[in-house]
Amino acid sequence: MLSMKAKYALKALGYLARKPDTRFGIERIAEAENIPYKFLEAILTELRKSNVIDSKRGAAGGVKLARAPKDISIGDVIRLMDGPIALLPCASITRYRACDDCPDEAACRLRQVMIDARLAIADVLDERTLADLASRSPLPSERRLTDDDLG
Amino acid sequence: MLSMKAKYALKALGYLARKPDTRFGIERIAEAENIPYKFLEAILTELRKSNVIDSKRGAAGGVKLARAPKDISIGDVIRLMDGPIALLPCASITRYRACDDCPDEAACRLRQVMIDARLAIADVLDERTLADLASRSPLPSERRLTDDDLG
DNA sequence: CATAATTCCTACTTATCCTATAGGAATAAA
DNA sequence: TTTATTCCTATAGGATAAGTAGGAATTATG
Numbered sequence: 001m002l003s004m005k006a007k008y009a010l011k012a013l014g015y016l017a018r019k020p021d022t023r024f025g026i027e028r029i030a031e032a033e034n035i036p037y038k039f040l041e042a043i044l045t046e047l048r049k050s051n052v053i054d055s056k057r058g059a060a061g062g063v064k065l066a067r068a069p070k071d072i073s074i075g076d077v078i079r080l081m082d083g084p085i086a087l088l089p090c091a092s093i094t095r096y097r098a099c100d101d102c103p104d105e106a107a108c109r110l111r112q113v114m115i116d117a118r119l120a121i122a123d124v125l126d127e128r129t130l131a132d133l134a135s136r137s138p139l140p141s142e143r144r145l146t147d148d149d150l151g
Numbered sequence: 152m153l154s155m156k157a158k159y160a161l162k163a164l165g166y167l168a169r170k171p172d173t174r175f176g177i178e179r180i181a182e183a184e185n186i187p188y189k190f191l192e193a194i195l196t197e198l199r200k201s202n203v204i205d206s207k208r209g210a211a212g213g214v215k216l217a218r219a220p221k222d223i224s225i226g227d228v229i230r231l232m233d234g235p236i237a238l239l240p241c242a243s244i245t246r247y248r249a250c251d252d253c254p255d256e257a258a259c260r261l262r263q264v265m266i267d268a269r270l271a272i273a274d275v276l277d278e279r280t281l282a283d284l285a286s287r288s289p290l291p292s293e294r295r296l297t298d299d300d301l302g
Numbered sequence: 303c304a305t306a307a308t309t310c311c312t313a314c315t316t317a318t319c320c321t322a323t324a325g326g327a328a329t330a331a332a
Numbered sequence: 333t334t335t336a337t338t339c340c341t342a343t344a345g346g347a348t349a350a351g352t353a354g355g356a357a358t359t360a361t362g
Contacts, residue, residue, distance in 0.1 A: 002238045004350060007250075010261055025308070034252035039351055045310070058359025059307040074264055078238075087153045087229075099158075101185035109284045110161055113225055113275070120271040124264070133260045155321065176337065190322055196339070209330025210336040 006081035008035045009043050013077060014133030016053065017069035023062035043081075050080050069134055075125035085125060086118035093118070157232035159186045160194050164228060165284030167204065168220035174213035194232075201231050220285055226276035236276060237269035244269070 002010075011033045016024065026044060030037040044063055047053045054066040065072065075085060079094060089097035090105060091114035102108055153161075162184045167175060177195060181188040195214055198204045205217045216223065226236060230245060240248035241256060242265035253259055 001235065001240070003348090007239065007261075014261060027308085034254070036351065038353080041309075042351085048309095055309065056359080057307095057309040057357070059305095060360055061308045061358080063309085084152065088158065089152070103185070109286070110158075110165060113279050113283060116279075117272050117275040120275045121268050124268045124271045128264045128267075132264060135260070154319090178337085187322065189324080192338080193322085199338095206338065207330085208328070208336095208338045210334095211331055212329080212337045214338085 002078065003082050004039075005043055006078050008033070008040060009047060009077055009081050010074065010133065011035065012040060012044065013047070013052070013065070013072065013130050016063065016065050017072075017130035017134035020065050020069055023056060023060075023064045025062045029063075046080070047077075052077070052080070065130070069130035072130045073126050074128045074130070074132075075122055077130075078125060085122055086114060088114045091115045091118045093122070153229065154233050155190075156194055157229050159184070159191060160198060160228055160232050161225065161284065162186065163191060163195065164198070164203070164216070164223065164281050167214065167216050168223075168281035168285035171216050171220055174207060174211075174215045176213045180214075197231070198228075203228070203231070216281070220281035223281045224277045225279045225281070225283075226273055228281075229276060236273055237265060239265045242266045242269045244273070 012029050012035065015029050015033055026041055027037060029035070030040045044053060044055070048055050048063070051066050052072060053063045055061070055063045078085060084092040084095045086092035086095075088099065088111065089095070090099045090102065090108070090111050098105060099111075102111075105111060163180050163186065166180050166184055177192055178188060180186070181191045195204060195206070199206050199214070202217050203223060204214045206212070206214045229236060235243040235246045237243035237246075239250065239262065240246070241250045241253065241259070241262050249256060250259075250262075253262075256262060
């Protein structure tokens with residue numbers, strides 16, 4: 001499961017992605033997305049330090065995305081907030097770490113399964129971006145065959 | 152990430168899966184797989200209560216799988232130990248729960264992404280079983296084209 | 303310049319979960 | 333009866349999650 005932190009981050013970023021060039025106050029985002037204000041503030045601080053958002057202080061200040069929505073993947077946001085996507089450290093691509101209890105990693109069947117799992121899920125999460133959270137058009141998985149598809 | 156509990160469970164069950172009809176003592180499994188003995192004991196108690204393993208007390212006692220390795224999926228073991236596989240409660244099939252902060256689930260773009268992610272990962276984890284952890288033959292993802300395939 | 307609006311920073315809290323560990327009771331085989 | 337084993341209850345230390353509080357710093361605006 002994602003932490004609330006990661007979930008709130010994605011919701012807030014999805015909100016920003018709908019108007020990527022507008023600066024919004026944290027309070028407004030918090031209210032719109034039902035996120036505790038102070039918690040969201042802390043989350044956005046992290047996202048700023050990771051250069052995902054760009055913020056401005058003072059009156060008429062606020063936050064906005066640092067890049068185009070399509071250039072910020074869901075997977076990256078999750079990694080920033082919750083760490084690796086893989087289910088075992090030894091199956092992580094971005095943050096590999098050996099299991100200290102494993103005598104022979106190359107022969108570990110569990111690892112191979114977990115690598116397959118991590119590839120499957122990262123395929124989805126790295127393909128989808130904040131643009132998908134903002135758009136009104138259906139995601140790939142939501143598409144149905146139409147007459148156009150059938151030619 | 153999986154908890155140590157889930158990882159140890161899978162390793163122990165993988166060990167049992169290599170000789171499904173033999174009863175092994177917990178101590179032996181703990182040593183073979185580098186799992187803290189008392190911790191493993193607690194884990195196996197849970198697995199017994201969930202009818203994954205079958206245990207016998209006393210001298211010459213021990214544990215063995217309650218079913219054939221191929222009938223125990225990796226996904227199910229993870230669900231028993233760590234809970235739902237989905238990244239959000241609202242994207243879980245086996246343990247759906249609405250997000251209390253979500254005003255309109257049907258319109259939630261994030262949910263749709265998370266449903267796709269959960270389908271992708273469950274596809275792998277529910278397809279693979281303890282038999283895959285025991286076998287010496289390559290998993291699907293490990294297969295390479297051979298002359299037979301090209302034949 | 304004063305004021306109001308806003309983010310930024312530091313610290314704190316509270317509860318829950320994770321990862322075990324300890325000791326002995328119950329059971330079963332030899 | 334002894335020995336090997338699982339079963340049960342209890343405990344514990346540390347980390348993490350999910351916030352909360354208060355004020356400092358910054359900026360636009362009248």
